[in-house]
Amino acid sequence: MIDVHRLRVLREVVRHGSFNRAAVALRMTASAVSQQIAALERSVGAAVVERSTRGVVLTEAGQILADTADAVTAELDRAEHDLARLSGAADRELTVATFASGGQRLLPPALIRFSREHPDVVLTVLESDTEQSLPQVVAGTADLALAYHFDGPPPDHPGLTWTPLLDDPLWAVLPSGHPLGDRDAVGLGELAGERWILGCLGMDEILGAHAVTAGFDPIIACRGSDYVFAQALVRAGVGISLIPQVALTVERGGLAVVPLTVPRPVRFVGVATPSRRVRPAATALLHALQETVEGLPATVTPAADPAAR
Numbered sequence: 001m002i003d004v005h006r007l008r009v010l011r012e013v014v015r016h017g018s019f020n021r022a023a024v025a026l027r028m029t030a031s032a033v034s035q036q037i038a039a040l041e042r043s044v045g046a047a048v049v050e051r052s053t054r055g056v057v058l059t060e061a062g063q064i065l066a067d068t069a070d071a072v073t074a075e076l077d078r079a080e081h082d083l084a085r086l087s088g089a090a091d092r093e094l095t096v097a098t099f100a101s102g103g104q105r106l107l108p109p110a111l112i113r114f115s116r117e118h119p120d121v122v123l124t125v126l127e128s129d130t131e132q133s134l135p136q137v138v139a140g141t142a143d144l145a146l147a148y149h150f151d152g153p154p155p156d157h158p159g160l161t162w163t164p165l166l167d168d169p170l171w172a173v174l175p176s177g178h179p180l181g182d183r184d185a186v187g188l189g190e191l192a193g194e195r196w197i198l199g200c201l202g203m204d205e206i207l208g209a210h211a212v213t214a215g216f217d218p219i220i221a222c223r224g225s226d227y228v229f230a231q232a233l234v235r236a237g238v239g240i241s242l243i244p245q246v247a248l249t250v251e252r253g254g255l256a257v258v259p260l261t262v263p264r265p266v267r268f269v270g271v272a273t274p275s276r277r278v279r280p281a282a283t284a285l286l287h288a289l290q291e292t293v294e295g296l297p298a299t300v301t302p303a304a305d306p307a308a309r
Contacts (some may be wrong), residue, residue, distance in 0.1 A: 004076075006040040007069040009033055012212040014066050017055040038069040040065070045069060074139045074159070094281045095124040097133035101227055101247035102269060106165075106292060107146055113288040121281050129201075134160060137272050143282040145272040146289065151195050151265060158271045163286060170206075170242040172300050173234050174256040181256025188260055192216035195239035198223045199230030199247070204263050207242060213263060231255060 008244040012022040013033065023030040041048050048062030058066055103125065111123065126133070126142055133145035138159045146165075149155055157244045172191060180190060187298050188210055195217045198204055203225060211218045221239040224230050229246035234241050235254035245268045248257060271286050 001069075002043060002065070003040065004072060006036050006043070007065060007072055009036040010040060010062070010065055011069040011073060013049065013056055014058065014069075019056070022051075039104075039309060043226065060104040071158075073166065092120055093112075093122045093124065094279075094285065095126065095142045096144055096146065096285060097126040097128040097136050098146040099129050099131065099133070099148060100127060101150070101244065102146045103127060105246050106269070106289065109295075110288040113291060114285050118281060118284060130155065134272055140274075143279055144286060146269070147272050148267050148269045150202065150267055151209075154268065154270060155272070157272070159275050162270050162272055163276050163277075163290075164270045165267065165289060166246075166269050166296070167292065168244045168246050168269050170244050170265045170267065171248065172258045172260055173231055173241045173243045173248070174258065175234055175237050175240070176254050176256055178240070180254055181260065183258055185259045185261045187214070188264065189214035191240060193219075195219050195221035197221055197230045197233045197239045197241040199241055199243055201225050203242065210263065210265050256285035 007026075009022065009026065012025050013057075016022045016025055019030045019037075023033045026033065044061060044065070046061040047059050048210065049063055050057045050059060050139060067273040089192060098108070107125070115121075115123070115289065126144075128136060128145070130145075130149065133142060133147050134155060134157045136142040137145050138157065147155070148168070153269075154164070155203050170187075172186055180186050192211075192214065193216075195206060198220065201223075201272045204220070207218050222230070224233075228249060230241045231243060231249050232237065242260075242265065243257075246267075246269065249255075260302055271289060273282055273286065
């Protein structure tokens with residue numbers, strides 16, 4: 001039988017890239033870490049790591065065990081949270097992970113609704129992009145995540161359920177006075193000669209894919225990670241940007257905001273919850289988010305039927 005403690009030691013070796021750094025994280029000696037890995041290798045009958053001048057590299061067997069270690073650790077963490085819930089302590093706490101623009105525009109009114117009905121629940125909010133927030137829900141460090149994905153199917157993450165909230169199309173954001181700024185809509189190909197300001201790390205790939213369809217290679221003026229900053233640069237005349245509707249700034253002075261014609265990139269916003277053992281408080285906040293979306297202006301589109309996409 002594979003020892004769970006040894007799996008956790010392997011997980012730390014992988015995370016930190018060396019026995020010495022793993023030993024510090026585990027509060028063990030490097031020799032003890034080495035002994036645990038050697039014992040793991042004896043129990044499975046195969047080498048799990050290879051040591052080199054670049055650090056520790058997993059063998060094929062080691063990769064299988066490392067993936068198992070992640071899954072086992074997540075399940076144990078989830079079990080600890082469930083046991084805390086049985087004691088009643090966890091029912092008074094709720095942790096939600098959210099991406100930045102969702103946390104600015106969607107989460108606050110939902111939290112107000114939630115707090116009115118659950119005034120005794122202590123709320124913790126983690127700002128996390130989808131790449132971080134989904135593993136947080138799996139591990140139990142967040143009870144639910146307000147997250148998003150771009151064009152294509154929703155994230156298929158083991159152990160999670162995805163509930164769509166709204167379709168969040170990207171708009172062209174131009175400086176005031178731009179020749180296309182007074183149009184009812186603009187095609188992406190009409191913006192081919194512009195310099196582009198990217199407002200999130202994944203936008204490079206999204207713009208690139210749609211630009212290929214529109215027949216041009218985008219010129220990038222800035223690769224940023226903040227939509228408010230991107231709009232400030234547009235206002236300053238550095239270039240133009242694609243901004244999801246939910247992330248558009250309330251103050252539009254100095255900007256012209258124009259919808260894109262189809263085909264256009266869309267950000268799909270939803271909520272990730274555990275596939276099992278969803279806490280009542282998390283379900284209540286999910287319902288509050290759904291009510292918030294239903295009350296948004298008509299220009300914001302509630303999530304479409306996934307089968308229709």
